[in-house]
Every structure is written in structure tokens, then in C-alpha cells.
Amino acid sequence: IVIGIMEGAEFVARCLRDQKIEIVFGIVGIPVTPIAFALQQLGVKFHGFRNEQSAAYAIGAAGYLTQHPQCCLTVAGPGMLHTISGLLNAQTNNWPMLLLSAVSESDETGKGSFQESKQMEAAAPYVKYSARVEHLNRFGYHLTTAMRLAKYGKPGPVYIEIPADVLKQKMENPTFFPLIDAPPKIFPDPSSIESAIQMISAAKRPMLVVGVSVAYELAEDGLNRLLDQWKIPFLSSGMSKGIISDASPYSVASARSLALLECDVLVTLGQDLNWLYSFGETPKFPSDYKWVQIESDIDKLHHNRHADVVVHASLDKCIDALEKAQCGELKIQEWWNKLQSKKEQNEKSLHIQCQNREIPMSYHGVFDRIRDHIPKDAFIVSEGANTLDIGRIILPTISARSRLDSGVLGVMGVGPGYAIAASVSEAILKKNRKVVCIEGDSAFGFSGMEVETMCRHSLDILVIVVNNNGIYRGISKSQWNADDISPLVFVPNARYEKVMEAFGGMGFYVETPDELDEALKKACNVKMPCLINVMIRPEGPTPKNVAQDQARANAK
Numbered sequence: 001i002v003i004g005i006m007e008g009a010e011f012v013a014r015c016l017r018d019q020k021i022e023i024v025f026g027i028v029g030i031p032v033t034p035i036a037f038a039l040q041q042l043g044v045k046f047h048g049f050r051n052e053q054s055a056a057y058a059i060g061a062a063g064y065l066t067q068h069p070q071c072c073l074t075v076a077g078p079g080m081l082h083t084i085s086g087l088l089n090a091q092t093n094n095w096p097m098l099l100l101s102a103v104s105e106s107d108e109t110g111k112g113s114f115q116e117s118k119q120m121e122a123a124a125p126y127v128k129y130s131a132r133v134e135h136l137n138r139f140g141y142h143l144t145t146a147m148r149l150a151k152y153g154k155p156g157p158v159y160i161e162i163p164a165d166v167l168k169q170k171m172e173n174p175t176f177f178p179l180i181d182a183p184p185k186i187f188p189d190p191s192s193i194e195s196a197i198q199m200i201s202a203a204k205r206p207m208l209v210v211g212v213s214v215a216y217e218l219a220e221d222g223l224n225r226l227l228d229q230w231k232i233p234f235l236s237s238g239m240s241k242g243i244i245s246d247a248s249p250y251s252v253a254s255a256r257s258l259a260l261l262e263c264d265v266l267v268t269l270g271q272d273l274n275w276l277y278s279f280g281e282t283p284k285f286p287s288d289y290k291w292v293q294i295e296s297d298i299d300k301l302h303h304n305r306h307a308d309v310v311v312h313a314s315l316d317k318c319i320d321a322l323e324k325a326q327c328g329e330l331k332i333q334e335w336w337n338k339l340q341s342k343k344e345q346n347e348k349s350l351h352i353q354c355q356n357r358e359i360p361m362s363y364h365g366v367f368d369r370i371r372d373h374i375p376k377d378a379f380i381v382s383e384g385a386n387t388l389d390i391g392r393i394i395l396p397t398i399s400a401r402s403r404l405d406s407g408v409l410g411v412m413g414v415g416p417g418y419a420i421a422a423s424v425s426e427a428i429l430k431k432n433r434k435v436v437c438i439e440g441d442s443a444f445g446f447s448g449m450e451v452e453t454m455c456r457h458s459l460d461i462l463v464i465v466v467n468n469n470g471i472y473r474g475i476s477k478s479q480w481n482a483d484d485i486s487p488l489v490f491v492p493n494a495r496y497e498k499v500m501e502a503f504g505g506m507g508f509y510v511e512t513p514d515e516l517d518e519a520l521k522k523a524c525n526v527k528m529p530c531l532i533n534v535m536i537r538p539e540g541p542t543p544k545n546v547a548q549d550q551a552r553a554n555a556k
Contacts, residue, residue, distance in 0.1 A: 006174050008136050008167045009034030010041075012100075015140050016071060017042045018176050019147050021098070022428055023062045025055040025421075026073035031164040032102050035073060047424060047457060049417070052079050054447040056086020058417035060095040060157065061404055064216055065425040069096040069150040069158070076102040077115030080122070080161070085411065087126035090157040092409045093239075094213065094297065096150040098143075099123070103132065103161040123159040130159040136169040144177040152183045154297045155216065186296070188313035193321045195309045196267075196292050200230070201327055203265035203290075205335045207252075208234040211271025213296060214243050219316035220400040223269070226323045230330050232267070233259060233339055237276055238405050242397030253393070254350070255342035260285055262338075267292045270315050273304045274408060280305045294318050354394065357513050360537040363387070366466055367394040369513060370438070373520035374462070379422045379433045381405070383415040384440025386540045387466045391438055402433075413446025415439045416463070420450060423459040434460050434524065441467040441474075441490060448499060454529040455503035462523045463531040465496045474538040493535060500531035508532045 006014070012035050016024070024046045028036045036046040049055035052074050059072040074080050080101040090097045104113040123130050129149045131142040139162070146158035200206055208230075214223055220243045227234065227244060233252040236243055244251065252259045260266075260277070266289050273280035280291070281304075293307035296315050301307065311318050354368035363386055371394055380403045382391050388405055397403045404418040419437035426432050444465050454461050468474045470489040477492040497507030505528060508519035516534060523530040 004173065006171045007034070007038075008169050008171070010038045011136060011171050011174055012139060012162070012167070013038035013042055013044070014174075015143050015176060016100075017044055018179065019143060020068060020179060021071045023047075023059065023066070023070035023421075023424055024073055025049055025059045025062070025070075025417075027052055027055065027075070027079060028073070029075040029079065030102075031167050032073055032075055032100075034167075035100075045424075046073070047420065047453065049420075049453055050449040051447065052082035053085055053413065054417035054450050056083035056097075056099065057089055057411070057414045057447075058421040059099075060086055060090035060093065060097045061414075061418045061421040062425050063090070063096040063150075063155070064093065065401055065422065066428065067096075067216060067218065069098045069147055071098045071100055074099070074101045075115065076104055076119065076161075076164075077117045079115070080119045081117060084122060084126065087123060087157045087159070089407070089409050089411055089414070091126045093407050094155045094216070095157070096155040097157045098146060098150060099127075099157060099159045101159070101161045102167070103163050105165040106163045107165070119161055120159075126157060127159045128154075128156045131161075133160065133162045133166050136166055136171055137174070140175070140177045144180055148180045151180070154299060185317055186313045187317050188311050188321050190321070192309065192311045193318075193325055196294070196311050196322065197325045197327050199265055199290055199292055199309055200232075200267060201330065203330070204332065205262055205264040206232050206267060206330060206332065207259050207263035207265070208232045208267045208269065209271045209277065210234055210236040210240050210243050210269050212238070212240040212243075213270030214315055215240065215400040217270070217296065217315045219319055220244070222316055222319040222323060226319055229323060230327060232330055232332075233336070235259060238392070239403055239407060240271070241392070242402045243400045245398040246396040247398060252339050252343060254346040255339050257284075258342045259339060262286065263289055265290045265292060267294065269294045269318075270296065272300050272408075276408065294322075350393065358537075359512050360535060361511075361513060361516070362537060363390045363466065363540065364394065365513065366516065366534055366536060367391050369516050369520065370436075370464065371395055373517065373524055374436050375434050375524065377402070377433050379403070379426065379435045381415055381418045381422060381435060381437040382439075383412055383418075384438075384443040384466065385472055386468075387438060387440035387443065389541075395438075412443045415443055416447045416450035416454070419461045419463070420453055420457075420459060423454075423461055424457075432460075434462060434527075437461055437463045439463060439465050441465055441469065441494065441496065442471045444496060445490075448496065451500050451505060451529060451531065452503045455500070455505045459529060460527040461529050463500065463529070465531065465533050466536060467494065467496065467533055468536050468540050469493065469538050472542040473540045476538050479538075492538075495533065497531045497533040500529060503529075505529035505531060509535075511535045
């Protein structure tokens with residue numbers, strides 16, 4: 001097909017579309033605005049954000065949910081540099097994403113040109129591939145290389161920058177690169193499968209820990225069959241929740257500490273022994289446990305501890321091989337009895353806390369009401385300190401890729417962007433579940449203006465701000481003293497719901513359980529952006545070191 005002469009922005013947009021990029025987030029400006037218009041002409045919807053940092057967080061999440069790199073588009077200089085934390089977040093979570101940014105004109109480098117900065121150097125530590133497009137006819141090459149590296153091996157972020165003068169070039173009868181193939185599958189060594197089965201079968205107190213890589217590699221169906229065969233206790237945390245339903249009888253989330261402390265064989269499936277699991281070290285783990293590591297990322301093998309058995313391959317192929325080995329049900333009834341007893345004890349204690357109907361409300365009381373009202377299949381986004389930790393325990397996740405949170409990086413400010421990514425991805429995947437984004441008041445402050453993005457695009461997102469007037473713990477209105485403001489506190493009883501109302505969404509301010517029930521009923525029955533601002537007790541669980549610092553400051 002003879003196309004003739006094509007403008008630079010149109011060529012770039014066509015290349016992106018041909019690589020099946022369906023989601024583009026970012027902020028337009030000179031010189032990238034024509035790319036956004038050209039994408040929309042080609043049927044690729046552009047969602048403009050209010051801050052590039054939030055857009056970068058969101059596009060990484062979209063890559064995870066769609067198993068394909070999606071694109072964040074920014075201007076040069078500050079626009080690109082705002083995305084660095086998003087690159088780090090995608091790198092840490094092993095999420096594929098493409099950052100496409102403008103850069104100053106080629107012949108102005110080093111002259112102090114408009115928004116000039118060392119963008120390639122800034123991106124380098126956090127990406128698998130980075131390139132500057134020397135001429136427009138090289139863009140297709142760099143794009144396909146970047147897309148392949150973003151998906152192949154360990155998924156991660158990639159970066160391409162286009163000088164403003166290159167984007168002004170035109171292409172005569174341009175050629176386009178074919179869509180990259182799906183990453184090749186790696187099959188496990190049969191001897192490693194045999195060694196794993198022998199060690200797991202001999203265990204008296206085995207423990208399975210499931211990582212989020214299982215969800216990214218679409219391996220949850222096989223894992224659920226394997227679990228039914230083995231009947232092994234398992235743990236998942238954060239974004240790996242739902243790979244196996246929280247309602248599964250094999251879940252020992254409510255006996256987590258005991259399960260890790262007394263296991264004799266730990267089986268990790270796509271889960272690193274990082275800080276979330278105390279690096280696999282005492283006193284959280286026994287000193288003499290055996291470790292069976294099942295992992296697709298070669299860089300994580302033997303990380304933080306030497307594994308006794310390693311199975312390295314694509315996770316779905318590992319699971320298939322383990323299932324075919326027909327290990328059968330593990331003979332661990334005594335271990336199950338001990339875990340079940342601890343589960344019942346802790347769940348009883350949690351139930352009592354959740355029945356708290358005092359005013360001001362407690363975290364547990366709020367999450368109990370949220371759990372009862374939101375759709376059972378809702379997509380959950382959560383961030384904050386206590387909001388995240390307590391909500392993770394109370395709110396169940398029943399299917400894979402149905403939860404996003406602060407992740408391994410523990411980053412704050414991801415919530416609204418993640419919620420947008422989830423809603424847009426849900427539409428592409430034709431699931432269209434309601435997205436419920438639960439924020440601490442501190443976490444909401446980082447990216448709260450993205451509620452305008454939600455309203456502009458009429459996204460079915462319910463934002464719930466659990467408001468205790470501060471970080472960890474705030475103060476009540478009666479305690480406010482403008483001349484002595486603690487680093488931990490915010491303006492008491494801030495009306496966050498008014499931000500949503502300002503852009504045309506629905507807002508609710510609630511102080512009692514009955515008001516919360518009513519607001520949740522209304523918000524869950526509409527398909528539009530809503531925000532419920534829930535006032536709770538200012539006091540909350542505070543990390544020991546923060547409480548000690550506060551006590552020392554008060555003593556002075």
C-alpha cells in the first residue's frame with residue numbers, strides 16, 4: 001500500500017497503534033500535542049492526567065493488567081522527570097511500560113534550550129532500554145526493540161525520547177514494523193520438578209507463598225488445580241491477593257505469623273523474599289527451614305537466602321509440571337489443626353473489632369461497612385498506612401488481577417492513577433467492574449486532583465477517603481492549634497468530597513455508621529465518579545519509632 005507523505009506525529013501514532021498500544025496516559029504540550037491528536041484519529045483514546053507522576057504510576061499498572069506495555073506521553077524536561085518515580089515503581093513491580101517523551105531540538109543540545117535536561121541519564125537506572133530517535137525513520141526500530149525488551153524476560157519499563165526537530169520531519173512512503181511476538185515460554189528441568197516434589201512431599205509443615213508474578217503470567221487456573229491436589233496452606237499479600245480466592249479454605253492469612261514461623265518447607269511461587277517477608281530471616285522464620293523456590297525471574301534466584309531447590313521456568317509451565325507429577329494430597333493434618341486453631345482465634349478477635357459502632361468510627365468499623373456494601377467482584381485499589389494494612393485484612397479479593405496497592409516499593413500517591421488505569425483496562429478487557437479506590441487522607445493528598453480526570457472521562461470509580469486528620473494519627477478540631485502544628489497532622493475535618501463535587505462527581509461527608517451505609521448504597525448504585533469522605537477517630541496505630549519520636553518532641 002502506498003501511503004505517500006506522512007507527518008511525524010501521525011507516523012509515531014501509527015507505529016504505537018501497530019504495536020497494539022491501546023492505552024495512552026500523560027500530559028500534552030509542545031511538541032507532543034500532535035501525537036495525542038493523531039492517536040485519537042486512529043482510535044487510540046488519550047487520557048490526559050493532571051500530573052505526569054500519577055500518569056506514569058497508572059501506565060505501569062495498565063501494563064500489568066493487560067500484560068502488554070502501554071504508553072505514557074510527556075513533554076521534555078520537568079514533564080519527563082516527573083515520571084521517574086513511576087519508572088522505579090514499574091521496575092520494582094516488574095511491570096511493562098513505555099515512556100515516550102519529547103526532548104529539546106538536536107542542534108540546541110547544551111545551549112540551555114527550552115526544558116533541556118539530561119533525560120536519558122535520569123531514566124537509565126530504572127529502564128531496560130533507552131534511546132534517542134536520531135531520525136524519524138528510526139522510530140519504528142527503537143519502538144519495536146523497546147516493546148520486545150519491555151515484555152521479554154523480566155518485564156519492565158523502557159524509554160524513548162524524540163527531539164522536537166525530529167518530530168517535525170515527514171516520511172515518504174513509510175514502512176512499519178510488524179507486531180512483536182509474545183514472549184517465548186521456558187519449560188522447567190524435569191529433575192528440578194522431581195526434587196521439588198520430593199522435598200514438598202516429605203514436609204511436615206509446608207507453606208506456599210504466592211507472588212503477583214503468577215497473576216501477570218496468567219497462571220492462576222493451574223495453580224488452583226494444584227492447590228486442590230496438594231491441599232497445602234498458602235499465603236498471598238498485597239496485589240497477589242485473589243490469585244487464589246481469599247475465601248479458599250487453604251488460605252492461612254489470619255495465621256500468617258505462625259505459618260511462617262513454624263514452617264519446615266517454604267515454597268515460594270513467583271515471590272521474592274524481600275522486606276514483605278522479612279527477607280526470609282529469623283525471628284520471623286525458623287532458622288532451619290528448607291526453601292523450594294519456583295521463579296521465572298532468573299535475577300531473583302537464591303535472593304537473600306540460598307534455595308535448597310530451584311525450579312526456574314515460566315510459572316504456568318512450572319505449575320503444569322508439578323500438577324502432572326501427581327504428588328497427591330499432603331499428609332499434614334497435625335499442621336492443619338494447629339493453623340486452623342490460630343485462624344479461628346484471630347478471626348474471632350477481628351470480628352469483634354469490626355463490630356465497633358462507636359462514633360467517631362474506627363478503621364475496622366469503616367472497613368466492615370465497606371465490605372458489606374461494595375460489589376463482591378469490585379476491583380480494589382488501596383493505599384495509605386493503616387488504611388492499607390487494615391483494609392487488606394478485612395476486604396476479600398476473590399479473583400486474580402483485581403487489586404492494586406502500594407506494592408513492594410511501598411509508594412504513596414498511586415491510588416487515583418491506579419484507579420483510572422483499572423477502569424480503563426477493565427473497559428478494554430470487557431470486564432467493566434466497579435473500581436473502589438480506598439485512600440488514607442495523607443495518601444489522597446498526593447494525587448487527589450486526578451478526580452478531575454475521573455470526572456472528565458466519566459469513569460465508574462468510587463473513591464473512599466478514610467480521614468483521621470493526619471499521618472498515622474491526627475487531632476480533633478478541638479485540639480487544633482495553628483501555633484503548634486505537629487508534622488503528623490492536617491487541617492481537621494477537611495472536606496475532600498468537595499473536590500469531587502467541583503468537577504461534577506458525587507460527594508458524601510459522613511461521620512456515623514448509618515451515614516456511611518447510606519452513602520455506600522447511593523455510590524454503589526450509580527456509574528459515575530463518587531467520593532465518600534469518612535471521618536474516623538484521629539488516633540490510630542502508629543509505628544513504634546514514630547510514636548517514640550512524637551513522645552520525645554512532646555516532652556520538650
